[in-house]
Amino acid sequence: MANQSDRIAELLGNDGPFAELKPGFRARAGQQSLAVAIDECIQAEDILIGEAGTGVGKTFAYLVPVICSGKRAIISTGTRHLQDQLFHNDLPAVRRALRLNPRVALLKGRANYLCRSRLEKSVQNPALREPQLAAQLQAIRVWASQTTTGDIAEVLDVPETSPVWQYVTSHDDYCADHEPSEMGGCFVLHARKRAMDATLVVVNHHLFCADLALKEGDFGELLPEAEVIVIDEAHQLADTAAMFFGRRLSSRQIFDLARDSLSEHLSEAPEVVEIRDRSSALEKAARDFRLSLGINQRRDAWALVESDSRVTAAIEDMRSALELLFEPLETSAVRGKGLESCRRRCLEQIECLEAFTDNRDERYVHWFETFRTGFSLNLTPQNVAESFAQALGQLGSSWVFTSATLSVEGSFEHFRGQLGLTDAGEIQVESPFDFKKNALLYLPADMPSPQEPAFDVAVLEVANHVINAGGGRCFVLFTSHRALEQAAHELRKSCRFPVLVQGQMPKRELVDAFQSMGNAVLLGTASFWEGVDVRGDALSSVVIDRLPFASPGDPVLQARIQNMKNNGKNAFVEYQLPMAVLMLKQGVGRLIRDVTDRGVLTICDPRLQTKSYGRTFLDSLPAMRTVQRVESVDRFFQAAISDEVSK
Numbered sequence: 001m002a003n004q005s006d007r008i009a010e011l012l013g014n015d016g017p018f019a020e021l022k023p024g025f026r027a028r029a030g031q032q033s034l035a036v037a038i039d040e041c042i043q044a045e046d047i048l049i050g051e052a053g054t055g056v057g058k059t060f061a062y063l064v065p066v067i068c069s070g071k072r073a074i075i076s077t078g079t080r081h082l083q084d085q086l087f088h089n090d091l092p093a094v095r096r097a098l099r100l101n102p103r104v105a106l107l108k109g110r111a112n113y114l115c116r117s118r119l120e121k122s123v124q125n126p127a128l129r130e131p132q133l134a135a136q137l138q139a140i141r142v143w144a145s146q147t148t149t150g151d152i153a154e155v156l157d158v159p160e161t162s163p164v165w166q167y168v169t170s171h172d173d174y175c176a177d178h179e180p181s182e183m184g185g186c187f188v189l190h191a192r193k194r195a196m197d198a199t200l201v202v203v204n205h206h207l208f209c210a211d212l213a214l215k216e217g218d219f220g221e222l223l224p225e226a227e228v229i230v231i232d233e234a235h236q237l238a239d240t241a242a243m244f245f246g247r248r249l250s251s252r253q254i255f256d257l258a259r260d261s262l263s264e265h266l267s268e269a270p271e272v273v274e275i276r277d278r279s280s281a282l283e284k285a286a287r288d289f290r291l292s293l294g295i296n297q298r299r300d301a302w303a304l305v306e307s308d309s310r311v312t313a314a315i316e317d318m319r320s321a322l323e324l325l326f327e328p329l330e331t332s333a334v335r336g337k338g339l340e341s342c343r344r345r346c347l348e349q350i351e352c353l354e355a356f357t358d359n360r361d362e363r364y365v366h367w368f369e370t371f372r373t374g375f376s377l378n379l380t381p382q383n384v385a386e387s388f389a390q391a392l393g394q395l396g397s398s399w400v401f402t403s404a405t406l407s408v409e410g411s412f413e414h415f416r417g418q419l420g421l422t423d424a425g426e427i428q429v430e431s432p433f434d435f436k437k438n439a440l441l442y443l444p445a446d447m448p449s450p451q452e453p454a455f456d457v458a459v460l461e462v463a464n465h466v467i468n469a470g471g472g473r474c475f476v477l478f479t480s481h482r483a484l485e486q487a488a489h490e491l492r493k494s495c496r497f498p499v500l501v502q503g504q505m506p507k508r509e510l511v512d513a514f515q516s517m518g519n520a521v522l523l524g525t526a527s528f529w530e531g532v533d534v535r536g537d538a539l540s541s542v543v544i545d546r547l548p549f550a551s552p553g554d555p556v557l558q559a560r561i562q563n564m565k566n567n568g569k570n571a572f573v574e575y576q577l578p579m580a581v582l583m584l585k586q587g588v589g590r591l592i593r594d595v596t597d598r599g600v601l602t603i604c605d606p607r608l609q610t611k612s613y614g615r616t617f618l619d620s621l622p623a624m625r626t627v628q629r630v631e632s633v634d635r636f637f638q639a640a641i642s643d644e645v646s647k
Helices: 002-011 017-021 029-043 058-069 080-098 116-122 131-144 187-197 205-212 234-244 251-268 273-292 309-335 337-357 385-395 413-419 454-469 481-494 507-517 555-566 571-588 614-619 630-646
Strands: 047-052 073-077 104-106 200-204 228-231 247-250 299-301 364-370 375-381 398-403 425-429 439-442 474-477 499-501 521-524 541-544 599-603 625-627
Touching: 002 029, 002 058, 017 080, 029 047, 029 058, 029 398, 029 425, 047 058, 058 073, 058 080, 058 228, 058 398, 073 080, 073 205, 080 104, 080 200, 104 187, 116 131, 200 205, 205 234, 234 375, 234 385, 234 398, 234 413, 247 251, 247 337, 251 273, 251 309, 251 337, 273 309, 299 555, 309 337, 337 375, 364 555, 385 413, 413 571, 439 630, 454 474, 454 481, 454 541, 454 599, 454 630, 481 499, 481 521, 499 507, 507 521, 541 571, 555 571, 571 614, 599 630
Parallel strands: 047 398, 047 425, 073 200, 073 228, 104 200, 228 398, 439 599, 439 625, 474 521, 474 541, 499 521, 541 599
Antiparallel strands: 247 375, 299 364, 364 375
16 A cells, blocks of 8 residues: 555655656646545545645546546536536546546536437528528538537537527437437437446536436436546535436426427327317416516525415416326327426426425425426435435445545534545645735724625725726635625726626636636625635735625525534534535635746735624635735735846
């Protein structure tokens, strides 16, 4: 074991293969320690929790021992973008350095792959005749004639948010009832086959959890074959798992069922007019139910509306409409695979609706969300620890959970509790970056309480000064869309630097624009607190308005808090505070992304200094020099400019 550990450390050392291939490579003791710990975990078929501060290089730290082990491995990361980066950039680099060539595969959820059959049907779809959509559809058709993978991430000319994709990508409800002999050109089938034949498979948390919860049957055979499972960005896993260990019924699912039933009726059983009439009735019932919940968009506990007579009548009408549609679908299902698929989906929706309206199972949170024209009804587990721990025990693989943000004040207790990881090793590796020298923590003095009306105005004054002192080059991160919109309105009028705002273009394009401008200010909420990597001079400050406590009005949070209280636990200390600390660590992590980066972190919330729990936040952040006067910020930036000039 010792010799193996020494070998893993040497591979990432100054005389190892990475030093030969990567100009400027320098061995990092933290990276080597993490890699050795992961290797020992793999060899012992154990479980490891590993936190790696920014700049440690955790990706190489797990890829090296995983590839050297020769064992069949699954690596899951937080998003499809990170999945692509890992597969197309990091993994090839490690394989070249190690001179090892394991079979690798990239596997995404079904909706990420083109369906040739749906593409051909979409050409006749009147919904896609609008000029812009028609042009995007044509671009997809050209790409479809050339692609070998069918992965829609290859299409750069059509935005990932384009509505065209929902008509041309693989769809479980559409594809599930086809015979294997009919799917010779199916990209999903080919991707699955490559994954089953591979030694190392890269997935994302959504697909991983779908497999884990056995909700997506055609991917369910992946996990039992894995000897090593690495969960990168592991801080996201509990929330993602909750989606898949629960149930959800949306208006889109219902509308798709109604429209597909009508389409399949015309092609497979045109004389069964009840399908046509009852499909239309189901659409109307779903729209009426949406109206019963009010015109505003909201996210609330079902208990708040379940006694409303208008809501209860509307949901019963929707249930009746589903049951009435099921009758002719059941008798006509033998006429074709399309109608059989609709019958199955209709039954699943009836069962989901029955489970949702039955509030007797206290293990789940019953809540709903409304959008402009749609809704979702959700059953979310109070926690996933028991289910996850049971699945983990059944699989029996080596498990590695890693992220830059897993600990609170040096403890992994909160993370362990979320996933039921009672028996796991631990390693915590600090960032190699010199935060004391290169970063400044500015806690503005005399800030009003976040509950006071004057707080948002004071935040803008602080942000304006920091932005001007740093020459733009600033992320301003908010905990609410309301605060973001208010700040955007004011900064667009007062700021002398380019102002970019979340939502004005896709996230990746917005970050690219920020980096290329060199002096811009970017305003963002939750999705910009993590997964954004801007290195170098384009970013020199991060301003955070409030401590990122989850909204107290969130129905899932409310239910979990009440459940913890009922069980004699302190929900604030054991749940709300740790979640906020980890979120703050993610936001802080945007500032220093490289060894030469310098910058100012500004946190405007005075509770860091006035509340006893403020120390928990501060003790969980990298050690930085802390100041309260704005003059110290000015001097920091002036010194940074002087250093640049002298180079």
